[in-house]
Amino acid sequence: MITLHHYLILSGILFSIGALGVLIRRNAIVIFMCVELMLNAVNLTFIAFSRYLGNIDGQIFVFFVMTVAAAEAAVGLALMIAFYKNRESIDVEDMNIMKL
């Protein structure tokens, strides 16, 4: 029998791996993908709780999280393209001036 705890533990592991990726990688796009991974871990938590509490509100929240992730993808990638035009790199260690 699969309990709620199985899903929550899986979600915690995925979140930790995403956090690890954000901390150790230096390529901005990979960091961005790790943030998406963390958002997905949270989505899994929402849906698991929604199923086990019999309440659909959590799934609506997942919908909003997905919308925010899509908006973040569009703006973040546009920022990276603008940065790459100036510095020829998207390494986060090169991002040391505020002027684009």
Added chain:
Amino acid sequence: MPEILFFTLVAAVAILSSILVVAMRNPINCALSLIMTFFCLATLYVMLDAPFMAAVQVIVYAGAIMVLIVFVIMLLNMRTETSKNYVHGVLVSCIVAVLTLFVISGFLKKSPLTGEPGLMTTDLVDKVGHTELIGRAMFSDFLLPFEITSILLLVAIVGSVILAKRKL
């Protein structure tokens, strides 16, 4: 019994592919592993009686967002990351990640699940349909957040066009 076996398999694939997202050198490989993770999560959503969310996960995440990311990776023509990782940085990051996991599992152990079970049972989802349940909730209780979301998307469109354009 086969249920838990299937869950373990899917969870193992999800964890393995998310480790690959962190470990791979080439960003394209990272993106492909991330798509694998998204598919595993969609499978878990189906197991949690949420087929509509699984479809949205595949279409929006594995479809739209990942296509955008892969497109940008190819547009920027990045070289593979040089292996200049600092050992102490990686070590500290690993410690932080393990601590995060400990905190999360501590919360799980301490807190029993309280709260009233609601109305959305498996029978109801099978009878009415998941999409209809989502639609009813979204366009009645959550109408205002839904409208605000559309404004967020509009702002994101305007912002990304302004950022990516060479000259306004």
